[in-house]
Amino acid sequence: MSISTSKRVSKWLISGPPLLYLLIFFAIPTGMMALAAFRFPGDYGGLMPLFGTDAATGKTTLLINAQNWHDYITLDNFARFFQEPVFIELFIKSFCYAGLTTLLCLVLSYPLAWLIARSPKKWRDLLVLLVILPFWSNFLIRVYAWMIILGPQGYFAKVVNGFLGMFGVEPLQFLFTPFAVVLVLVYVHLPFMVLPLYANLEKHDMALLDAAQDLGASRWQRFWKVTWPLSLPGVYAGAALVFIPALGIFAVPDLVGGTDGIMIGNLIKQQFLDSRDWPFGSVLSIMLTLSVLIMAGLMSLLGRGGKRNAL
Amino acid sequence: MALLEIRDVVKRFGDFTAVNHVSLSVEAGEFFTLLGPSGCGKTTLLRMLAGFEQPDSGELLLDGKSLNGVPPEKRPVHTVFQSYALFPHMTVQQNVAFPLKMAGVAPDQIKARVAEVLEDVRLQQFATRMPSELSGGQRQRVAIARALVNRPRVLLLDEPLSALDAKLREQMQLELINLQKEVGITFIYVTHDQGEALALSHRIAVMSQGQVEQLDAPENIYSYPKSRFVADFIGQCNLLDATIRSVSAERMQIEIEGVGTLDTLPVAGATVGQKGTLALRPEKIKLGASVATGNADEVHFKGKVHDCLYLGDVTVYIVELENGMLIETMLPNAAPGRARFFDDNDQVELAWRFDAGHFVLA
Ligand SMILES: Nc1ncnc2c1ncn2[C@@H]1O[C@H](COP(=O)(O)OP(=O)(O)OP(=O)(O)O)[C@@H](O)[C@H]1O
Ligand SMILES: [Mg+2]
DSSP states (O other): OOHHHHHHHHHHHHHHHHHHHHIIIIIHHHHHHHHHTTBOBOBTBSBOOSEEEOTTTOOEEEOOOTTTGGGTBOSHHHHHHHHSHHHHHHHHHHHHHHHHHHHHHHHHHHHHHHHHHHSOHHHHHHHHHHHHGGGGSOHHHHHHHHHHHHSTTSHHHHHHHHHHHTTTOOOOOOTTSHHHHHHHHHHHHHHHHHHHHHHHHHTOOHHHHHHHHHTTOOHHHHIIIIIHHHHHHHHHHHHHHHHHHHHHOOHHIIIIITTTTOOHHHHHHIIIIISOOHHHHHHHHHHHHHHHHHHHHHHHHHHHOOOTTOO | OOSEEEEEEEEEETTEEEEEEEEEEEOTTOEEEEEOOTTSSHHHHHHHHHTSSOOSEEEEEETTEEOTTOOGGGSSEEEEOTTOOOOTTSOHHHHHHHHHHHTTOOHHHHHHHHHHHHHHTTOGGGTTOOGGGSOHHHHHHHHHHHHHTTOOSEEEEESTTTTSOHHHHHHHHHHHHHHHHHHOOEEEEEESOHHHHHHHOSEEEEEETTEEEEEEOHHHHHHSOSSHHHHHHSSOOEEEEEEEEEEOSSOEEEEETTTEEEEEOOOTTOOTTOEEEEEEOGGGSEEESOOOOOOTTEEEEEEEEEEEEEOSSEEEEEEEETTSOEEEEEEEOOSTTOSOSOOTTOEEEEEEETTSSEEEEO
């Protein structure tokens, strides 16, 4: 066996299993979902069957044919998405929630990640451990904890409303509001922003900051001209890790969002589990995936803009 | 008035004294070198000049004004870092424009001055490259251009050539000399390479353990080292421990144990009975099968070749005197086709003029 063939074989041996895994658990389900989006719902949920079994003969036949295909395949599900404004509105609202969550996570995580990256080496691992410590308890339990904190009898509401009461402001409700959704989303996703930022900031060459200072840059300029641009890969990674899951999440709005706070994830879940309209649920999922892809594409186009000749 | 004055500066890290009562002054337009072995406090002194460290006591003055408490970004002093510290996310011209932007120079002027300084370091055609796309020597030149572009009063260079290979280093040394002449800015250059220091500097401060051992022009440092440390550190040197036997106005007789007495130049403050070291450069010793001339000014010894080291342009011979003492000497391999003149165990003679060596009091 020549060297190049054995190289090719080992390449496939290494990349084969993960590729197979992705094919079975990602590509095939996604493909099935994409096909489902063009079909009709079944009478009792699921999809309208394409095969029928004749009760008398027990023979299974394909029901769809060249004449009746439009009884089985349709674009109506997509049309519905664009015709009823509630869906697009919900999309926009969800993008806003996820975007706001990402922004807040970034603002809160950056100083934290920076501090960890600048702290003495022997402390860093411990501090990172503290950041991921919440993962050790169940996600739902942590969200339930927030329900107690934000509830009308919780300390958060009592303290804030007590404070507002001094100025004669009516008590506010926190639980089951968009505020609660974003607050809990930020809480849940914070570590996903801190970790990539920390991984990036920790690698920064301190000599660059010395050089910038030596060449006349103030503290502020050193941050915006050196630290920030060099940390952008970490910012992008953290933003993706927060934005994408936050966009599709349904458990948090379900538990703390009330009727005002629902997001696309809730709607998709509803289509599959409650309305039992799989085709429309598939349409929503596909539109969600597409819009994320388009956004990511736009971002990378923006980031690539040639600035070489600029001074 | 000197441009830069360092007055009795001390810097401690815990109970370790990195810079120990250093005083020196640097003139405008000078190429000044801090030379010393690793850990002697060169970088620490430079960082105090740049403003990254504060002296524990003493004072730094620029143009007669104290620099104490002035932060690095406010000092008209720029540094070329050992690692270059080029901003990896900026092109060459953005790197060079950085200090001008920080100083708030108008954009059209920035353009002109960046172009000008890139021409000085011959990097015009690399203006739009990223630092990662440059060779070591080119990065070095970008770092120098960036530090020079808004004309600091003093340029600090911390072992800027240590990451380059020997050939490139020599070329960059020549470029540095020319550049310094051209821009006329005071350079303070840190190195532990004595050859580099001798080649580049107007004056050298040899440092050891946080102190300045000797401050002088390169030729004086080389020919008249003030201490055994300096003699040993600068270039190859035979160090012969000896005792002074007699002193007169133009000669001094010293006794090297087991070798005998010989003449040398007197040094200030020498008294009979004092101990010291005769520092004798290998290239000042004559070597041959028979070199005796009978000249009374010459010292003369017999021995045999103990070892030889072929270096291409010269061959270094270690000669063992009859009493077992080893003396290092060298011969240029100038004769055509000639690789070496002697082999191990060849009988040879050594001779040097009485004023060839330099006596260093202990
Ligand atoms: N921040 C610091 N904390 C503690 N000790 C330090 C610190 N900086 C330097 N030192 C010590 O001070 C001494 C002088 O250091 P310095 O970096 O000035 O040496 P150097 O002459 O530049 O050596 P080299 O040629 O290796 O760069 C060293 O022994 C070093 O360990
Ligand atoms: Mg150093």
